[in-house]
Amino acid sequence: MDHFRYVNRELFCEEVPVRELAEKYGTPLYVYSQATLLHHLSEIQTAFASAKPVVCFSIKTNFNHHISKLMAQHGSGFDVTSGGELYRALAAGGTGDKIVFAGVGKTDEEMKYGLGNNVLLFNVESEQELHALGAVAQSMGKVAPVALRVNPDLPPKTHVKTDTSVKGVKFGLDIETILDVAQGVVGHPGLSIVGLHMHLGSPILSNEPYKAGGEKGLKLIAELRKQGHPIKFLNMGGGFGIHYRKQEALPAKAFADVILPIVKEANCQLVLEPGRFIVGNAGILLGRVIFTKESGGKHYIIQDAAMNDLIRPTLYDSFHRIWPTHPAADLPAPPEDYEAEIPQTFKQNVVGPVCESGDFLAKDRNLPKVQRGDLLAVFSAGAYGMAMSSNYNSRLRAAEVLVTGGKHRLIRRRETYQDLLAPELDCK
Ligand SMILES: Cc1ncc(COP(=O)(O)O)c(C=O)c1O
Ligand SMILES: N[C@@H](CCCC[NH3+])C(=O)O
DSSP: OOOEEEETTEEEETTEEHHHHHHHHOSSEEEEEHHHHHHHHHHHHHHTGGGOOEEEEETTSOOOHHHHHHHHHTTOEEEEOSHHHHHHHHHTTOOGGGEEEOOTTOOHHHHHHHHHTTOSEEEEOSHHHHHHHHHHHHHTTOOEEEEEEEEOOOOOOSOTTTBOSSTTOSSSEETTTHHHHHHTTTTOTTEEEEEEEOOOBSSBOOSHHHHHHHHHHHHHHHHHHHTTOOOOEEEOOOOBOOOSSSSOOOOHHHHHHHHHHHHHHHTOEEEEOOOHHHHGGGEEEEEEEEEEEEETTEEEEEESOOTTTOOHHHHHOOOOOEEESSOOTTOOSSOSOTTSOOTTEEEEEEEOSSSOTTOEEEEEEEEEOOOTTOEEEEOSOSSSSGGGOOOGGGOOOOEEEEEETTEEEEEEOOOOHHHHHHHHHTOO
């Protein structure tokens, strides 16, 4: 469910017309619906309730402090992948017992930071990391709780740049070598191998990979226990897909249907690391049309949201629905099928002002004619949108607004020109 809908040809977020938000806070602007966020978190909590999972919101998808606080207040823990993310998780009220620390390149300092805050699990991705973590833990008089991350070597599931469980990616321990690595640390005084972790890729639109990965995991857990490792946790990661193009994603229950029997058979505590599923459809990006032009036979809409605000189309050729916030009387709300003939539309490229040919939000998209000053909504932008934004071209990062019911509040102010220079001016 999401709470962005057209009423009388005007786009609302919950009970607020988004035009009001653009007028008050300016553009480009990220707008989030609190009801959608909490609905998706609770959909996961409910679907997996019988296993009493530790749900760790993957903070990399959207690290806004106010969103993290909402997550913590509603029972979520955090999946973090850097010292900075751990800092944010703790600042939002997260506690170590519900934090998992992932990442292929944790530094000694980051390991110390995690150990000092008693994180639930370190998801360990290589033999060197395992030994380094053991040494750091010993130097602190601690034992590090470890979930070994396995790369279960499954067929491709998603975009080549975001598939994390095919052979040859940098993530996890190869399924062929993980048991040897585990054997090498039996009895290590600084390590306790208490879990198995996998994160298959993102976004995934089928539950089959979770079944296949989980079944491989079951065999590994049995072998690890034979080696003497007290495996208590099965962390199935994140990756649950969302609706980008149309109603194409599975409900959380479909993932629970395949994961719950595996966790039961493994006799483990389930850990999950969903990100996109919770926040992806809870956010839109608003851009205002600056100019339109024709060039080389193509029609361009140049608006003020660019690749530095939302890099997913540039990076992965990702599809985000885009539609005017005030479509004309005879235009529908965003169409189900942009490839089909839509009356009064023609193929246009939606681009930003950045000096790169790759700066686009949509290519050859059926869209109606727009004018200077019109507002466009880019849908499903709540995950990996603001989080992957940058100051490229010295553009100011967008503001973020959270809507709940008929109320709205700024949760990140727009950057200023002074913000751009500040870290440099700190260096005299
Ligand atoms: C280890 C790990 N866990 C969780 C996630 C979150 O994935 P998603 O946002 O698709 O749920 C990611 C990102 O893909 C990840 O790398
Ligand atoms: N950042 C990606 C997915 C990678 C997830 C991180 N492991 C996206 O925008 O879809």
